Amino acid sequence: MEHRTYDLIFICRPATPEEEVTKVVSTLEGATAEKGGKIEKVEKWGTRKLAYRVAKHREGQYVYLALSSTQGEMIKELERRLKVNDAVIKYLTVRTDEELKRQRKLTAKRERRLARRPRKAAAAPAAPGAEQGGASA
Amino acid sequence: MTEENKVPPAAGDAPAGEAAPGSDAPKEGAAAPAARAEGVGPRREGGPRREGGPGGRGGGPRREGGGPGGARKGKRQFFRKRKVCKFCVERLDSIDYKRPEMLREFVQERGKILPRRITGTCSRHQRWLHTAIQRARNIALLPFGAGL
Numbered sequence: 688m689e690h691r692t693y694d695l696i697f698i699c700r701p702a703t704p705e706e707e708v709t710k711v712v713s714t715l716e717g718a719t720a721e722k723g724g725k726i727e728k729v730e731k732w733g734t735r736k737l738a739y740r741v742a743k744h745r746e747g748q749y750v751y752l753a754l755s756s757t758q759g760e761m762i763k764e765l766e767r768r769l770k771v772n773d774a775v776i777k778y779l780t781v782r783t784d785e786e787l788k789r790q791r792k793l794t795a796k797r798e799r800r801l802a803r804r805p806r807k808a809a810a811a812p813a814a815p816g817a818e819q820g821g822a823s824a
Numbered sequence: 825m826t827e828e829n830k831v832p833p834a835a836g837d838a839p840a841g842e843a844a845p846g847s848d849a850p851k852e853g854a855a856a857p858a859a860r861a862e863g864v865g866p867r868r869e870g871g872p873r874r875e876g877g878p879g880g881r882g883g884g885p886r887r888e889g890g891g892p893g894g895a896r897k898g899k900r901q902f903f904r905k906r907k908v909c910k911f912c913v914e915r916l917d918s919i920d921y922k923r924p925e926m927l928r929e930f931v932q933e934r935g936k937i938l939p940r941r942i943t944g945t946c947s948r949h950q951r952w953l954h955t956a957i958q959r960a961r962n963i964a965l966l967p968f969g970a971g972l
Contacts, residue, residue, distance in 0.1 A: 694922075696922070696963050698963070698964065737964040738935075738961070738964045738965060738966050738967040738968075739964060739967050739968060741964055747964070751922070777963065777964060779959065779962055779963045781921075781959060786918060789918075790917040790918045793917045794917050797915065
């Protein structure tokens with residue numbers, strides 16, 4: 688099956704101790720391993736101010752995970768664990784492989800065009816050839 | 825617009841723009857409180873009737889783009905400074921929702937997304953921007969609106 692990549696961001700209550708946050712992450716790690724997924728990256732963004740009140744808090748600890756998997760049900764399981772956990776007040780999962788694919792395609796296309804016509808690259812915004820679907824209308 | 829609904833009974837074939845004020849006034853005076861009973865009422869009696877053209881919705885107090893519009897004659901100028909799409913110029917291939925500082929340029933202080941004609945973004949990037957801003961809002965990196 689196709690390899691899917693996801694971004695998972697969750698926010699913990701601001702007063703949560705560090706080990707609690709780590710425990711949540713390890714729970715998620717366990718759940719992904721069960722479902723045949725893999726965690727590519729874990730980033731803790733620390734305490735940030737929230738743009739609006741969530742569960743009566745104005746700040747939260749952000750944690751970002753990059754995941755990859757071949758099964759879609761893994762995400763359902765992860766979100767279920769996050770929902771059950773009291774320390775987590777908000778979470779968001781975004782599927783990124785399609786977008787990354789498109790991004791790579793655009794970059795590759797542009798590099799190919801630049802390699803073909805290096806001189807025209809300087810006059811880029813007005814260049815014909817409908818780069819990115821006609822930017823300057 | 826409710827304007828068009830009210831005008832035919834009063835003045836028949838009067839266009840939405842320059843309706844004859846004289847013939848309309850007596851009828852509108854009677855119909856206004858009964859018919860609409862909304863904030864649209866007081867604004868209709870006077871000047872802004874002219875704006876019933878293409879820019880007709882709520883033509884009176886317009887928040888953005890009010891300055892360079894100048895003497896509005898019912899037609900707005902698009903792309904008032906001939907802006908270019910920032911993403912096309914910088915050749916960005918994706919708009920990251922995790923970086924609110926970049927997204928903030930395209931959002932009002934109240935949190936509303938700025939329209940394309942103000943920021944000069946092209947349609948493709950405006951769609952991407954919209955998705956990114958919605959995701960950032962959902963994860964509390966950007967507000968949904970002021971006062972929340």
